[in-house]
Amino acid sequence: MFEAELKGNNEIMLTGRFDASQVEKAKMVFDAVANSCEVDFTDLEYISSAGLSVLLVTQKRLSKSGNSLKLTNMNKHIRDVFRYAGFDTVFEIA
Amino acid sequence: MPKILKEYQLKIPSQSDNLSIIRDVVSKVARRIGFNTDEASKIELAVDEACTNVIKHAYANNSNQMIEVSIKVDRKKLIIIVADKGKGFNPDEIKLPDLNESIKEGRKGGLGLCLIKTLMDKVEFEIKPGLKNKVKMIKYFS
Numbered sequence A: 001m002f003e004a005e006l007k008g009n010n011e012i013m014l015t016g017r018f019d020a021s022q023v024e025k026a027k028m029v030f031d032a033v034a035n036s037c038e039v040d041f042t043d044l045e046y047i048s049s050a051g052l053s054v055l056l057v058t059q060k061r062l063s064k065s066g067n068s069l070k071l072t073n074m075n076k077h078i079r080d081v082f083r084y085a086g087f088d089t090v091f092e093i094a
Numbered sequence B: 001m002p003k004i005l006k007e008y009q010l011k012i013p014s015q016s017d018n019l020s021i022i023r024d025v026v027s028k029v030a031r032r033i034g035f036n037t038d039e040a041s042k043i044e045l046a047v048d049e050a051c052t053n054v055i056k057h058a059y060a061n062n063s064n065q066m067i068e069v070s071i072k073v074d075r076k077k078l079i080i081i082v083a084d085k086g087k088g089f090n091p092d093e094i095k096l097p098d099l100n101e102s103i104k105e106g107r108k109g110g111l112g113l114c115l116i117k118t119l120m121d122k123v124e125f126e127i128k129p130g131l132k133n134k135v136k137m138i139k140y141f142s
Helices: A018-032 A047-063 A074-083 B016-032 B037-058 B099-105 B110-121
Strands: A002-009 A011-018 A037-048 A069-072 B006-013 B066-075 B078-084 B120-124 B131-141
Touching: A002 A018, A002 B066, A011 A018, A011 A047, A018 B037, A037 A047, A037 A074, A047 A069, A047 A074, A047 B037, A047 B110, A074 B037, A074 B110, B006 B016, B016 B037, B016 B066, B016 B078, B037 B066, B037 B078, B037 B131, B078 B120, B099 B120
Parallel strands: A011 A037, A037 A069
Antiparallel strands: A002 A011, B006 B066, B066 B078, B078 B131, B120 B131
C-alpha cells in the first residue's frame, strides 16, 4: 500500500511503502508541485531508489525556479537509506 | 565450500507489483536466521534493488519473464542470488553516480547498484545475456 497526497499547495503526505511499483502514482502528485514544498514522511515505512529518484527529479525541476523540497519526520530506517544513497546532502531534511 | 544449512527458492513473474512479495520472503528469512531488524531491512532493500534492475533493465518491463531468487544460509553467511534470462550488462561499465552531477543533470541511473554495494558485504556478478545473469549478494553474520 502506498499513497502520496497533496495537502494544500505546499505539503505532500507519504504513506506506506514507496517502491518501483508506485512510481507512476507518486509522479502524478509530485509533477503537480510548482513551488517549494514540504514532504511529510511520518507514515512512510519504506523507500527504495525508485522512490528516491522521484524526489530527485522533482528537486531538480524545482531548483530551476529557486524552489526546493523539504523532507520532514523520517523514521530512522528511511533516514539511513537517504544516508546510504548520499541523498542526505542533496535535500533539506528536518 | 561450507555446508548449506538452509535453502529457499522463489520464482516469480517480473512485475514491480511482486517486489513486496520478494521483500517479505527475504526479510522473514533474514530475521529468522538471526539478523536484527536493521540488518534485515538492509538485505530487503538490496534484493528489492537487484529485482527492480531485472524488471526495468534486463527484461525492459516485459512482465512475461521470470525472476529467480535463491536464498542460501551457511554457518557464516546469507547468500542471495537474483537471476534472470534477460539482457545482461557489464558491471565494470556501470559507474556509481556522482550525486552532485546527478542533481545537475537529472540523471538517475546506477543508484540501485550503488545501494546494493553499500548495503551488502560482498556483491558478485555472473553475466551471460539471454542465458542466465546472476547478482550474488552476501551478508555475513556479525
